[in-house]
Amino acid sequence: SLNSFKIYEVATKSRSAGDGLDFSKLANNDSYYELYYSNDAATHVLVHPDAQPEFIELLNGNTLSYKIVNHDAGLSLHREFETNRKLRNAHPYRGRLGTERYYSHGEINQYIEDLAKQHPTRVLVKTVGRSYEGRWLKTIRITNGDGRANKNVILMDGGFHAREWISPAAVVYAIGELVDNYEAYAQLLLDYDWVILPVVNADGYEYTQVSPDTRMWRKTRQPSSAACIGIDPNRNFDFHWNETGASSDPCSETYAGPKSFSEPEAIVVRDLIRGLADRGKMYLTVHSYGNYILYPWGYIDELPDTWEDLDEVGRAGGDAIKAATGTIYKVGCSTQLLYPAAGASDDYAFNAGFPISFTMELPAGGDNYFNPPPEDIDRLVKETWVGIVAMAQKVVEKYPLN
Numbered sequence: 001s002l003n004s005f006k007i008y009e010v011a012t013k014s015r016s017a018g019d020g021l022d023f024s025k026l027a028n029n030d031s032y033y034e035l036y037y038s039n040d041a042a043t044h045v046l047v048h049p050d051a052q053p054e055f056i057e058l059l060n061g062n063t064l065s066y067k068i069v070n071h072d073a074g075l076s077l078h079r080e081f082e083t084n085r086k087l088r089n090a091h092p093y094r095g096r097l098g099t100e101r102y103y104s105h106g107e108i109n110q111y112i113e114d115l116a117k118q119h120p121t122r123v124l125v126k127t128v129g130r131s132y133e134g135r136w137l138k139t140i141r142i143t144n145g146d147g148r149a150n151k152n153v154i155l156m157d158g159g160f161h162a163r164e165w166i167s168p169a170a171v172v173y174a175i176g177e178l179v180d181n182y183e184a185y186a187q188l189l190l191d192y193d194w195v196i197l198p199v200v201n202a203d204g205y206e207y208t209q210v211s212p213d214t215r216m217w218r219k220t221r222q223p224s225s226a227a228c229i230g231i232d233p234n235r236n237f238d239f240h241w242n243e244t245g246a247s248s249d250p251c252s253e254t255y256a257g258p259k260s261f262s263e264p265e266a267i268v269v270r271d272l273i274r275g276l277a278d279r280g281k282m283y284l285t286v287h288s289y290g291n292y293i294l295y296p297w298g299y300i301d302e303l304p305d306t307w308e309d310l311d312e313v314g315r316a317g318g319d320a321i322k323a324a325t326g327t328i329y330k331v332g333c334s335t336q337l338l339y340p341a342a343g344a345s346d347d348y349a350f351n352a353g354f355p356i357s358f359t360m361e362l363p364a365g366g367d368n369y370f371n372p373p374p375e376d377i378d379r380l381v382k383e384t385w386v387g388i389v390a391m392a393q394k395v396v397e398k399y400p401l402n
């Protein structure tokens with residue numbers, strides 16, 4: 001339980017200065033600290049009650065200014081859990097997914113199956129694998145129904161990290177727009193099919209819905225050692241696996257796994273990427289939080305040769321969101337803007353042949369940052385869709401059908 005855990009926001013100096021506190025080292029002590037997020041302006045750290053006096057001493061010793069942004073993480077999660085329970089009862093699944101609440105993996109699978117029944121010429125659902133605990137992972141392929149084969153492909157996924165609930169919500173909203181509102185997006189479906197896997201880490205996602213005490217779970221649910229469970233599926237890909245920004249400690253939040261592709265969920269995404277690489281033009285993986293559109297490389301502090309193409313498409317998304325809502329997204333290489341993360345799916349897809357590959361980090365929300373309240377879902381998913389549409393339009397223009 002996270003009762004009496006506090007979240008601190010620390011004003012961080014620019015990392016290039018190389019001074020001050022090394023938060024990543026601190027985060028290695030996972031039972032007492034968890035690094036939620038860090039950029040060159042601020043760092044959010046969740047701190048165990050027993051470690052709080054020591055943590056404040058550390059901050060003062062490094063003359064870092066800080067504020068407590070959540071005085072009791074556990075308490076706020078208990079309140080949220082009750083709200084979600086009431087909303088589930090008030091809004092049972094009836095064949096459509098709205099934005100009133102967050103939905104379970106089972107409900108999301110049911111929804112895409114129902115869409116395929118309603119639109120048999122335009123929608124195809126395919127079972128692409130099983131999670132460690134045996135949940136079916138399904139993709140939805142959305143077409144315009146003209147039956148032409150070998151179109152270009154946009155591949156999108158959500159729910160890599162269990163607690164990032166706004167990710168599947170945004171991906172499901174995109175599915176609904178493309179299927180139900182497809183006249184508006186005819187141009188995006190003319191020479192392109194969209195293949196979408198709404199929840200990669202189905203076991204973890206379901207686990208976060210069990211109780212307030214499991215809400216902040218991030219990893220998969222496969223036991224990783226006698227003491228700890230779970231692997232970070234977004235460090236489990238075999239492109240520069242277990243290099244920088246990943247951990248060999250089974251108890252770490254960024255544990256890369258005993259070997260690459262140890263996780264069935266990562267294998268599913270790998271096979272999708274490989275199977276579509278010859279036609280795939282954009283891979284988009286949706287995460288939270290932080291307002292970023294990130295592109296490779298994540299394993300090294302270097303830009304790929306074609307970074308200008310990535311930047312152009314990413315900026316189209318960022319600019320569209322800013323114009324629509326005023327929300328600012330930073331666009332750039334993940335190592336330079338955020339932190340190194342080797343073994344991630346975006347680098348893997350880019351290396352496999354997708355010319356455009358992004359991790360989109362949606363805005364924070366709620367008392368624990370990973371938990372935008374249900375009343376914010378509608379605004380956030382619509383804003384995200386504006387960015388996705390703008391990026392897709394740029395991709396369609398840049399990469400016409402061969």
